[in-house]
Amino acid sequence: MSEEKSLNFIEEIVEEDLSANKHGGRVLTRFPPEPNGYLHIGHAKSICLNFGLAQKYNGKTNLRFDDTNPVKEDVEYVDSIKEDVKWLGFEWAQELYASDYFDKLYDFAVELIKKGLAYVDDSTAEEIAKQKGTPTEPGTPNEYRSRSAEENLQLFADMKAGKYPDGAKVLRAKVDLAAPNMQLRDPLMYRIKHAHHHRTGDKWCIYPMYDFAHGQSDAIEEITHSLCTLEFVPHRPLYDWFIEQLNIFPSRQYEFARLNMNYTVMSKRKLLQLVNENYVDGWDDPRMPTISGLRRRGYTPAAIREFCDRIGVAKRENIIDVGLLEFCIREDLNKTAWRRMAVLDPIKMIITSYPEGQTETMHGENNPEVEGGEGGRDMPFSRELWIEREDFMEEPPKKFFRLGVGLMVRLKNAYIVCCDDFKKDVNGNVTEIYCTHFPETKSGDDTSGIHVKGTIHWVSVPHAQTVEVRLYDRLFKVEDVSGEEGDFKDYINPDSLHVIPNAYIEQDLANAEMGRGYQFIRKGYFTLDKNSTPEKPVFNRTVTLKDGWVRK
Numbered sequence: 001m002s003e004e005k006s007l008n009f010i011e012e013i014v015e016e017d018l019s020a021n022k023h024g025g026r027v028l029t030r031f032p033p034e035p036n037g038y039l040h041i042g043h044a045k046s047i048c049l050n051f052g053l054a055q056k057y058n059g060k061t062n063l064r065f066d067d068t069n070p071v072k073e074d075v076e077y078v079d080s081i082k083e084d085v086k087w088l089g090f091e092w093a094q095e096l097y098a099s100d101y102f103d104k105l106y107d108f109a110v111e112l113i114k115k116g117l118a119y120v121d122d123s124t125a126e127e128i129a130k131q132k133g134t135p136t137e138p139g140t141p142n143e144y145r146s147r148s149a150e151e152n153l154q155l156f157a158d159m160k161a162g163k164y165p166d167g168a169k170v171l172r173a174k175v176d177l178a179a180p181n182m183q184l185r186d187p188l189m190y191r192i193k194h195a196h197h198h199r200t201g202d203k204w205c206i207y208p209m210y211d212f213a214h215g216q217s218d219a220i221e222e223i224t225h226s227l228c229t230l231e232f233v234p235h236r237p238l239y240d241w242f243i244e245q246l247n248i249f250p251s252r253q254y255e256f257a258r259l260n261m262n263y264t265v266m267s268k269r270k271l272l273q274l275v276n277e278n279y280v281d282g283w284d285d286p287r288m289p290t291i292s293g294l295r296r297r298g299y300t301p302a303a304i305r306e307f308c309d310r311i312g313v314a315k316r317e318n319i320i321d322v323g324l325l326e327f328c329i330r331e332d333l334n335k336t337a338w339r340r341m342a343v344l345d346p347i348k349m350i351i352t353s354y355p356e357g358q359t360e361t362m363h364g365e366n367n368p369e370v371e372g373g374e375g376g377r378d379m380p381f382s383r384e385l386w387i388e389r390e391d392f393m394e395e396p397p398k399k400f401f402r403l404g405v406g407l408m409v410r411l412k413n414a415y416i417v418c419c420d421d422f423k424k425d426v427n428g429n430v431t432e433i434y435c436t437h438f439p440e441t442k443s444g445d446d447t448s449g450i451h452v453k454g455t456i457h458w459v460s461v462p463h464a465q466t467v468e469v470r471l472y473d474r475l476f477k478v479e480d481v482s483g484e485e486g487d488f489k490d491y492i493n494p495d496s497l498h499v500i501p502n503a504y505i506e507q508d509l510a511n512a513e514m515g516r517g518y519q520f521i522r523k524g525y526f527t528l529d530k531n532s533t534p535e536k537p538v539f540n541r542t543v544t545l546k547d548g549w550v551r552k
Contacts, residue, residue, distance in 0.1 A: 017224070165194070271289075351437050382462055403435075412458065470498075
């Protein structure tokens with residue numbers, strides 16, 4: 001009997017709420033990204049949690065963009081986020097925006113002003129920070145905190161009307177300047193920003209702060225379970241305070257550990273820096289931890305969902321080994337990727353015993369891991385073949401089961417050959433090797449009784465297509481980038497991308513499909529890059545066949 005997977009702590013909360021018929025027995029979550037960058041693998045965890053929870057308990061999930069900062073937001077980011085969520089396999093109930101609620105949020109702020117719970121402050125950001133005190137010393141009230149409700153209402157209306165420049169005034173909640181929790185020391189609710197908004201245009205020149213917009217948006221939508229990462233734990237009392245003072249739907253926030261992964265960075269600010277300073281080829285560079293970067297590299301939605309399921313939902317911060325993500329994509333591609341032959345570092349083999357000008361058709365399976373092999377493909381075989389340079393040695397050591405003078409090897413899906421000789425150029429580099437084949441050793445019809453220990457792949461020279469191959473590796477050369485001193489960019493792995501301008505692929509790969517995974521036999525898993533052309537296909541390495549970093 002298989003063990004049933006235990007519930008994570010959020011699922012336990014949901015099941016308790018459902019059994020108590022809280023919120024009428026319904027589940028409504030939301031995924032609330034800020035459209036100021038592309039989503040990364042950490043967001044994928046949040047997406048899988050929010051949408052997965054709703055799916056499990058027959059609920060729904062809203063996609064709500066936290067578009068409260070017009071200076072950093074862009075429609076490009078909105079579109080990319082929607083594409084990523086759909087690609088991961090999820091559908092949202094409603095597409096919403098915090099900007100949908102700007103009028104309502106303004107009314108909420110006016111209500112708090114009327115109750116004497118919010119005031120307009122003329123202090124500078126530096127003065128406000130100083131007046132808040134320290135974790136061990138209470139804050140000190142300024143002269144603006146005692147303004148009357150009438151004066152605050154007029155000043156707030158003037159702020160909305162655009163009568164003041166950026167930074168001249170802010171609206172603050174009047175909570176508790178002596179609170180042990182610094183978030184409660186009269187936090188900012190609104191700031192002045194004369195900036196064009198991607199949805200509301202120039203209607204507004206004041207914009208709500210995240211802590212004010214977030215909880216109220218949840219309440220307006222009647223979100224039953226508002227899931228946030230651990231850094232928002234100290235924000236929850238303020239979230240609850242606003243809801244209580246406004247007497248609105250009591251949406252409840254629950255916090256879980258964000259995803260931290262080694263050999264990369266998850267900070268949007270740092271990722272944007274990598275893009276803007278051309279350390280990478282855009283947000284979807286296959287070395288980036290972005291969902292679009294992983295997609296371009298050849299990762300599948302199933303592998304990412306499996307990864308998010310395996311790391312689980314915890315209450316403590318930890319660092320996940322990127323090797324687990326690589327394991328998940330290997331497991332998925334092993335079952336789905338079609339096998340093909342490609343030679344990345346070519347050397348020519350000439351089979352002297354094979355008739356010149358003759359072409360023979362060999363057959364290979366698409367995927368031997370699947371029953372029936374998912375069909376197969378035909379491969380032309382000829383007298384001249386490309387093989388990998390590493391499959392030949394002038395002076396092979398003992399237990400080298402590939403090619404050297406006098407050694408025999410099987411050509412995958414073809415014949416056994418024996419190496420007879422080789423030729424070098426003036427620089428001492430081997431340029432050609434000469435072999436003899438045994439006609440009675442053809443794969444699937446071998447009557448020779450000859451046994452060899454090695455099998456190598458090949459591509460027929462007259463039928464080969466030239467392609468560019470990009471070998472991607474980890475973007476950083478240290479495990480914990482944030483734990484290192486100095487500029488994080490100093491730790492970029494100089495070997496994170498190796499371009500092979502001229503590799504050779506078997507004929508069938510010329511028809512490679514965008515988005516499909518291919519295993520280049522013995523070399524790794526690859527996928528067609530978006531910048532490929534029929535004249536010059538480009539293949540990205542998704543992941544190696546084995547974890548080479550373990551050995552390193």
